[in-house]
Amino acid sequence: MRDAFVGALLEQTPQHPELMFLTGDLGFGVLNEFQARFPRQFLNVGVAEQNMSGVAAGLAIEGHTVFTYSIGNFPTLRCLEQIRNDICFHRANVKIVCIGGGMSYGPVGMSHHATEDLTILRSLPGMEVFSPCDHWEAAEVTRYLLTHRGPAYLRLDKSAAPATVRQGEVFRPGHIRTIREGADITLAATGGILGEAILAADVLREQGIFCRILSVCTVKPLDINTLAAAASETGGIVSIEENAVDGGLGGAIAETLMEAGVFPKFFVRMGLRNTFSSVVGSQKYLRMFYSLDATAIARTVLAKLGIDAPVLA
Amino acid sequence: MNPTQELAKRIRVHALQMTSKGGGSHIGAIFSCADILAALYDGVLKVDPTKTNDPGRDRFVLSKGHAGAGLYAALAEQGFFPVEKLLTHYQNGSELCGHASHEVPGIEVSTGALGHGLPMAAGMAYAGRLKSSSHRVFCLLSDGECDEGSTWEAALFAAHHGLSNLVVIVDYNRIQGLAPVSEVVELEPFADKWTAFRWSVREENGHDSEALHRCFRDIPFEVGKPSCLIAHTTKGKGVSFMENTVLWHYRIPQGDEFVAALAELEERS
Secondary structure (H helix, E strand, O other): OOOHHHHHHHHHHHHHEEEEEEEOOOOOOOOOOHHHHHHHEEEEEEOOOHHHHHHHHHHHHOOOOOEEEEEEOOOOOOOOOHHHHEEEEHOOOOEEEEEEEEEOHHHOOOOHOOOHHHHOOOOOOOOEEOOOHHHHHHHHHHHOOOOOOOEEEEEEEEEEEOOOOOOOOOOOOOEEEEEEEEOOOEEEEEEOOHHHHHHHHHHHOOOOOOOEEEOOOOEEEEHHHHHHHHHOOOEEEEEEEEEEEHHHHHHHHHHHHHHHHOOOOOOOEEEEEOOOOOOOOOOOOOOOOHHOOOOHHHHHHHHHHHOOOOOOO | OOOHHHHHHHHHHHHHHHHHOOOOOOOOHHHHHHHHHHHHHHHHOOOOOOOOOOOOOEEEOOHHHHHHHHHHHHHHHHOOHHHHHHHOOOOOOOOOOOOOOOOOOOOOOOOOOOOOOOHHHHHHHHHHHOOOOOOOOEEEEEEHHHOOOHHHHHEEEEEEEEOOEEEEEEOOEEEOOOEEEEEEEEEHHHHHHHHHHOOEEEEEOOOHHHHHHHHHOOOOOOOOOOEEEEEEEEOOOOHHHHHHOOOHHHOOHHHHHHHHHHHHHHOOO
């Protein structure tokens, strides 16, 4: 996903002389080409995310489109007040990019896991929030951000769902993509974990349960129409995210649907529940441990539908 | 009185009236930097109230946003907006909130949370250099916000990039929110710190308008380095009972104290 992002940047930067790319001394080996080709537009500010965000605001206020780039919580939570006051309040044209969304950096440990960022960033006024599920979405969001004005957050995952794009599909920011049609239940996922939802849907299909799969790449603003349709047309909604369930994708769906007076037949938020991802393991292992993998999703659906769960692999 | 001193006096009188009427704090911190604001807006900053978006204007960032009333007063006096508007400070529905707001004509960025101004100013200075523009970026810091790590992150950054179009002025009144700086977190040797961070440093009496103007004429103090002026000041300067007291960081000037303070300011010639 990171390579898709950098690839889109390399492709688009010649048309965007106003772009400035700031990194907090991260991106070993992946930013070399950008730095070599666009040295005036590349700035390693050092391990200083508060300054990076303030400098980004200053550059943006002077007319630049600015990307800030670092791992997980560093360009987000570490400098949250700079994002709030300096970037969002001034509607500064800064795109905050986190690599290692969710538990991407598995065994590195919780310090490098971004598991509350969706919740926190989406609460900021004027901030748009994107969490692509695959390389195509990552590249398309990047292209969109180069022409978009104002603050935005892009969460890049190390994992990616298998390619979901259809021939001729046009990326529409703010719209939920329906990856697979189905009427029994809706699996609404954000980020690479959508791949687990697809696997779960395959298992459930063998049981005669047809899932609608939604990729919520734009977490904010949330596409209420597609969600409302899912609530009324399918047997229930399961939200899936590598983020705290509080106020993340699941929280956003609940808030939005309830306020609109649309109630799915059931609703389950799958994500981290009041816990840090403190167990050591790969992203895949951690998804299993925290009951966020395909098996856990399928079990959740079967339980909700009141179907005796056969033994799932 | 020279024009800068005249302006400083009007800033102090306005700020006293504004904080009194609105019930606002920080009068001591405003008085402390009133002469610096007056010098900047009396000919140092190349700004024009009729062209607030002129790309070539000097930028000013009041990082010590709690002195917002002082900045509003300076801007109104220089014609950025009507002086009458000053008395809406702190009032319901006004643009003039306690801390500096970019909604107000002439103000580049909103501040208030300490340690935010210098990173933004550094970004603005970096942008100016990319454009090969000759304008400068001035940033007024409090001594208290030199406790903030982000201030020093930006200090490292600005020196590393040799941002000679960036000027820091530290309002060094040696009193912060709850106590003297020396009791809270000592900053000394203060000038040495900025020098060690590879800034070109000068120290002046921050209430001496002629010294301030002399100093500002020499920007950048050294080629290839950002400039830092440590302005030695007195918190509450201009009203005897407010000077050098922790109390007047937060105390609101009202009643007899307001009358006495106004009388002292008006007396000063």
